[in-house]
Amino acid sequence: KQEVTQIPAALSVPEGENLVLNCSFTDSAIYNLQWFRQDPGKGLTSLLLIQSSQREQTSGRLNASLDKSSGRSTLYIAASQPGDSATYLCAGASSNTGKLIFGQGTTLQVKP
């Protein structure tokens, strides 16, 4: 059974800092891993999707990596801005079920 864990639960950084959010999963037979952003009172917005055959994906200041052997994914945010403040969730799709299992999220605050 796939379980997804995100650490830390909350993170506060000054503007301009580079930062890394961590995600770990238990089932290495992962089909893909997705990173989402959730703003208060809103739904989730897909940021990056990494398929199991890929090692990383990049979009602007965001870079996500996937290491199936260690059961880890990271989301790297370069030159953080106050507008990056949100909750970031990772979710793994299992090869067996096709379901997305979500972590609890990391709430990021970027201070001006």
Add this chain to the structure above:
Amino acid sequence: DAGVIQSPRHEVTEMGQEVTLRCKPISGHNSLFWYRQTMMRGLELLIYFNNNVPIDDSGMPEDRFSAKMPNASFSTLKIQPSEPRDSAVYFCASSNDRGGVSPLHFGNGTRLTVT
């Protein structure tokens, strides 16, 4: 495209009442997912449909919950009778597949409060 549309945005009801949540997926998407989000349990998948057919409803908590997808552009999640522990934000999401190679697109959710 308007994205995934959910209604209502907020629903307040009394225990024992029937609640119906509605979702219009993105046109052309063939998979639809219902999720529930609470502080305690995070995001939980309740049920998902592929080509209007329920594929996996193992996440539906009890028989009080039911979901339908009569056509490719509409789905409902019904709770009857509702209980205070059903209070949560319910999200609908759609995708071009089961979330394999296409990202999931979420609606803004329905915040349900059962008193």
